[in-house]
Amino acid sequence: MNHDVIKKLEILADAAKYDVSCSSSGASRAAKRGAVGNAVSWGVCHSYTADGRCISLLKTLLSNHCRYDCAYCVNRRGNDIPRASFTVRELAELTIEFYRRNYIEGLFLSSGVLRNPDYTMERLVGVARELRNEYRFNGYVHLKTIPGASEELVHEAGLYADRLSVNLEIPTEANLKALAPEKDHQSVYKPMNYIYRNIAASAEERRKFRSAPRFAPAGQSTQLIIGASRETDRDILSLAASLYDQPKLKRVYYSGFVPVNAYDDRLPPLASAPLARENRLYQADWLMRFYDFAAEEITDGESPDLDLELDPKLAWALRHPEWFPVDVNRDDYHRLLRVPGVGTRSAGLMVMARRRGRLQAGHLAKMGVVMKRAVHFITCDGPRAATINEIGPARLRALVLGGGKKYDPRQLRLPFL
Amino acid sequence: MNLFVYDKTFDGLLSVIFEAFRLKLFPDALRGPADDLPLLAGRVVRVETEAEKAGRVWRGLQNRLSRPALRSLMNAWLTVADEAADELIVRYARRIFAGGDEADFSDPDVLAIREQSQKVAREKMHLIQFVRFQKTAEGIFFASVAPRYDVLPLVLRHFTGRFGDQQWIIRDLARGYGFYYDLTRAREVRPDGQADLAAGRLEAGLPAEDEILFQEAWKKYFQAVSIESRANPKLQRQYMPRRFWPLLIEKQ
Ligand code: SF4
Numbered sequence: 001m002n003h004d005v006i007k008k009l010e011i012l013a014d015a016a017k018y019d020v021s022c023s024s025s026g027a028s029r030a031a032k033r034g035a036v037g038n039a040v041s042w043g044v045c046h047s048y049t050a051d052g053r054c055i056s057l058l059k060t061l062l063s064n065h066c067r068y069d070c071a072y073c074v075n076r077r078g079n080d081i082p083r084a085s086f087t088v089r090e091l092a093e094l095t096i097e098f099y100r101r102n103y104i105e106g107l108f109l110s111s112g113v114l115r116n117p118d119y120t121m122e123r124l125v126g127v128a129r130e131l132r133n134e135y136r137f138n139g140y141v142h143l144k145t146i147p148g149a150s151e152e153l154v155h156e157a158g159l160y161a162d163r164l165s166v167n168l169e170i171p172t173e174a175n176l177k178a179l180a181p182e183k184d185h186q187s188v189y190k191p192m193n194y195i196y197r198n199i200a201a202s203a204e205e206r207r208k209f210r211s212a213p214r215f216a217p218a219g220q221s222t223q224l225i226i227g228a229s230r231e232t233d234r235d236i237l238s239l240a241a242s243l244y245d246q247p248k249l250k251r252v253y254y255s256g257f258v259p260v261n262a263y264d265d266r267l268p269p270l271a272s273a274p275l276a277r278e279n280r281l282y283q284a285d286w287l288m289r290f291y292d293f294a295a296e297e298i299t300d301g302e303s304p305d306l307d308l309e310l311d312p313k314l315a316w317a318l319r320h321p322e323w324f325p326v327d328v329n330r331d332d333y334h335r336l337l338r339v340p341g342v343g344t345r346s347a348g349l350m351v352m353a354r355r356r357g358r359l360q361a362g363h364l365a366k367m368g369v370v371m372k373r374a375v376h377f378i379t380c381d382g383p384r385a386a387t388i389n390e391i392g393p394a395r396l397r398a399l400v401l402g403g404g405k406k407y408d409p410r411q412l413r414l415p416f417l
Numbered sequence: 418m419n420l421f422v423y424d425k426t427f428d429g430l431l432s433v434i435f436e437a438f439r440l441k442l443f444p445d446a447l448r449g450p451a452d453d454l455p456l457l458a459g460r461v462v463r464v465e466t467e468a469e470k471a472g473r474v475w476r477g478l479q480n481r482l483s484r485p486a487l488r489s490l491m492n493a494w495l496t497v498a499d500e501a502a503d504e505l506i507v508r509y510a511r512r513i514f515a516g517g518d519e520a521d522f523s524d525p526d527v528l529a530i531r532e533q534s535q536k537v538a539r540e541k542m543h544l545i546q547f548v549r550f551q552k553t554a555e556g557i558f559f560a561s562v563a564p565r566y567d568v569l570p571l572v573l574r575h576f577t578g579r580f581g582d583q584q585w586i587i588r589d590l591a592r593g594y595g596f597y598y599d600l601t602r603a604r605e606v607r608p609d610g611q612a613d614l615a616a617g618r619l620e621a622g623l624p625a626e627d628e629i630l631f632q633e634a635w636k637k638y639f640q641a642v643s644i645e646s647r648a649n650p651k652l653q654r655q656y657m658p659r660r661f662w663p664l665l666i667e668k669q
Pocket of ligand 1: 073111
C-alpha cells in the first residue's frame with residue numbers, strides 16, 4: 001500500500017461513479033471458519049455520499065484505459081483524461097483491507113476494455129480469484145462481464161462472484177450502433193443467456209447435491225442509460241419487463257445520462273442528467289417488481305413517457321377511477337396495494353389488523369399509510385373524505401399538485417409509493 | 418396516583434408486574450431508586466427485585482407471546498433509560514395477561530412496543546453500518562461507538578460471524594464498556610486496567626504501519642464517489658445521523 005495506489009483509486013473510483021448498480025443485496029453467504037466475511041441478504045450501506053447515496057461496495061474500475069469510443073462514456077478512447085490501472089494484487093489488497101475495517105460489504109468491479117475483451121476479463125476474474133482463494137474472502141463480489149469475453153472466463157467469474165452483470169447501456173440496438181459502433185446487442189445477450197443457463201443449472205445441481213458449486217448466487221443485472229438516446233419510457237419499461245421475464249434478471253438499473261462529451265453531436269443536448277425521469281423509472285420498476293403492475297399498465301396513458309410531476313402509481317390511479325374506492329375492510333391485498341399512499345408493509349399490516357376489528361382512518365395512519373394521498377381512494381369506517389369519483393380525476397390531480405411545494409427530484413424516495 | 422419504585426433492572430420490572438397483579442393495583446408511573454419522588458405522589462409502592470417472581474412473570478409472557486413479540490418486548494426494554502419504556506411494558510404486559518392480542522395494532526401500547534422495538538432494531542443496524550475499525554500495531558482491530566441504546570450486545574453475532582479470523586475490540590464510549598473478540602469468542606471488558614480501551618481513539622504511534630494509508634484511501638474514495646453538484650446534506654444526515662460522524666473516518 002502506498003500513495004500511488006491512493007492516486008489510482010481516486011481516478012478509478014471517480015470514473016466508476018456514474019454506474020449505478022451498486023447494491024449488495026440479494027446475496028446471502030454464511031460465515032465460514034477460517035475465512036473472513038459473510039453477506040447478508042438485505043445489504044448494508046456503510047456510508048452515504050454528500051448527495052445522499054448509499055455506499056455499500058468498493059465500486060471501481062480496474063482500468064479506465066479503453067480501446068473503444070462509445071459516445072456516452074467519459075473513458076472513451078478519444079478523451080484526454082487522467083488514466084490509471086490497478087494491478088490485480090493492488091486491488092485485491094485494497095478490497096480486503098477496506099472490508100476488514102468495516103468500510104464496505106465487498107467489491108463491485110468493472111473496467112474499460114484493455115487490449116481485448118478476454119485480456120480484460122481475465123484481469124477482472126483474477127481479482128476475484130485472488131480474493132476468494134488467497135484471502136479467503138467470503139464477502140460480496142459483483143463483476144461486470146466484458147461483452148465479447150469467452151465463455152470459459154464468464155464461467156469462472158460466475159464461480160467467484162455473487163452477482164454478474166452485462167450492461168445493455170442503450171435500450172435499442174439501432175441507437176446503440178449509432179453511439180457505440182464497436183458494440184452490438186448480440187455481444188450482450190449472448191453472455192446474459194449463458195449466465196442465465198448456468199445459474200439455472202447450478203440451482204438444479206444444488207437441489208441434488210448441497211455441495212455443488214454455486215454460480216452467481218445473487219443473479220445477474222444490467223444497466224440502461226436514460227436520455228442518451230431517444231427511447232420512450234414505454235420502450236424502456238417493456239424492455240425491462242422482458243428482461244425480468246426471460247434471462248430472469250434480478251435488477252435492471254436506470255442511469256440518467258450525465259452529459260459528457262458535449263462535443264459529440266450524436267448526443268442530445270442536455271443541460272443536466274435527467275434525474276427526475278430516472279427516479280420515475282425506478283418507481284415504475286418498483287411497481288413491476290413488488291406491486292404486481294404490468295409494464296403496459298404503467299404506461300397506458302396518452303403519452304408514452306411517465307408523468308414527471310406525479311409518481312407512476314398515483315398517475316395510474318388518476319387514469320383509473322373505476323378501480324376506486326377500495327374498501328380497506330374488505331378488498332384483498334392486491335387491491336390495497338393499488339391505493340396511492342399504501343405500501344407493501346402497510347397493506348400487510350392492514351390485512352392482519354382487520355381480522356381483529358374494523359379499520360378506521362386513525363388506524364391506517366398509524367400503520368404508515370400516507371393518508372393525505374390515500375383518503376381519496378378508499379372507504380373505511382369513520383368520517384371519510386371525498387373520493388376520486390366525487391372530485392373527478394382532473395380536479396384531484398390539481399389538488400394533489402397544488403400543495404405548493406416545488407418539485408424536487410431529490411426528495412423522491414421509493415418506499416412512499 | 419400510584420407510583421412504583423424499583424431498581425431499573427429488567428428483573429425488577431418483571432417483579433413490578435408481579436406485585437401489581439398481586440396488589441390489584443397498577444402503577445401510573447415508575448421511578449428508580451435514585452429518582453426524586455413528586456410531591457403529590459399518591460400511593461408509593463417499593464418493589465424488591467426477586468428472581469422467583471420475575472421468573473414467573475417471564476414464563477407467563479413466554480406462554481402468551483410469539484417469539485417475535487417477545488423479542489420486540491426485550492428490544493423495547495433497551496430504550497428504557499431514554500424513553501420511559503418501562504411504563505409502556507407494564508401496560509402492555511397487563512393487557513397481554515388480560516387476554517389481549519399481541520398483533521392488535523389498533524391498541525396504542527401494542528403499536529408503541531412495536532415502534533420502540535423498531536427504534537432499537539434501527540440503532541442495531543446503525544452499528545453494523547457505522548463501526549469503523551482501526552488496526553493497531555499488535556494487529557487488533559479496534560472501534561469506538563456511542564449508540565443511543567445499549568445495543569452492542571445485539572451485534573456481537575454479526576461481528577464474530579463476519580470478522581471471525583481477526584481479533585477485534587468494540588468499545589461503547591457512552592456506557593464505558595466493550596467487547597474483545599479473541600478469535601474464539603467475544604468477551605465483555607470494562608475499562609479498568611485496559612490501556613487500549615481507556616482511550617476513545619487510538620493514540621498516535623499505536624496504529625499498524627499501513628493504517629493511516631488505508632484511512633486516507635477510504636477518505637479519498639468517499640470524496641471521489643460523491644457527486645458534488647447533487648449535494649443534499651439533509652438526505653445524507655437522514656440516513657447517516659450526525660451523532661455518528663465523530664467516529665466516522667470519512668467525516669473527519
Ligand atoms: S467500452 Fe465501456 S469503458 Fe470503453 S468507451 Fe465504451 S462504455 Fe466506455
